[in-house]
Amino acid sequence: MAENVEKSLKTILMVGRTGCGKTTLSEVLVHGESQYHKTQAVTRVGSIIDTPGEYIENPNYYRGIILNSYDADIVIFMNEAGEEESIFPPNFAQSMNREVIGVISKVDTGRDLETPRKNLKLAGAGKIFEVSIHDPESIAVLRDYISHEE
Ligand SMILES: Nc1nc2c(ncn2[C@@H]2O[C@H](COP(=O)(O)OP(=O)(O)OP(=O)(O)O)[C@@H](O)[C@H]2O)c(=O)[nH]1
Numbered sequence: 001m002a003e004n005v006e007k008s009l010k011t012i013l014m015v016g017r018t019g020c021g022k023t024t025l026s027e028v029l030v031h032g033e034s035q036y037h038k039t040q041a042v043t044r045v046g047s048i049i050d051t052p053g054e055y056i057e058n059p060n061y062y063r064g065i066i067l068n069s070y071d072a073d074i075v076i077f078m079n080e081a082g083e084e085e086s087i088f089p090p091n092f093a094q095s096m097n098r099e100v101i102g103v104i105s106k107v108d109t110g111r112d113l114e115t116p117r118k119n120l121k122l123a124g125a126g127k128i129f130e131v132s133i134h135d136p137e138s139i140a141v142l143r144d145y146i147s148h149e150e
C-alpha cells in the first residue's frame, strides 16, 4: 500500500470533562479539521465514540461510559493542559476491560502538564500522549498509536 495512505483508526471511546477538547480532537483525527459544537449526546465521529463531558462529570452516567467502552478497542481519558482537579475516579480504567490511554490536550496553551499527567496515571491510564490541534506532529503520533496495523 502507498506510504501516504493513512491507516484506519481503531474504535476509540473519548472521555473527559466538558470543554477539554474531545470533539475537536475526534474531528481532527477523522476529518483533518474541526468545527465547534457542544456535544449533547454520545455521538459517532467516524470510528470514534465521543461522549459529552457531562458523562464523566455525573456519576449517574458512569454506567453509560462503561457500556460504551465495550464497543471500543481503546479508551481515551482526556485532561487538558492546566486541569487542576482529576475528574476521573481513582483507577476508573479498571472498570473498563479495554486498553486505556491518557491524552493531555491543548498543550499549545503552555499550561501545566504535571498535574494532568499525575491525575491520568491515578485514573489508570497507561501510555500518555500530549497533543495540540495546532501541532500536526503531535496528532500524527497519537493517530499512529490508535490505528490498525497495515
Ligand atoms: N488552544 C487549543 N484549544 C483547543 C484545542 N483543542 C480544542 N480546543 C478548544 O477547546 C474548546 C472545547 O473543545 P470541544 O472539542 O468542544 O470540547 P469537548 O471536550 O468536546 O466538550 P463537550 O462536548 O462539552 O464535552 C473549543 O473552543 C476548542 O476550539 C487545542 O489543542 N488547543
Ligand SMILES: [Mg+2]
Residues within 6 Å of the ligand: 022, 023, 024, 037, 038, 039, 050, 051, 052, 053
Ligand atoms: Mg464534545
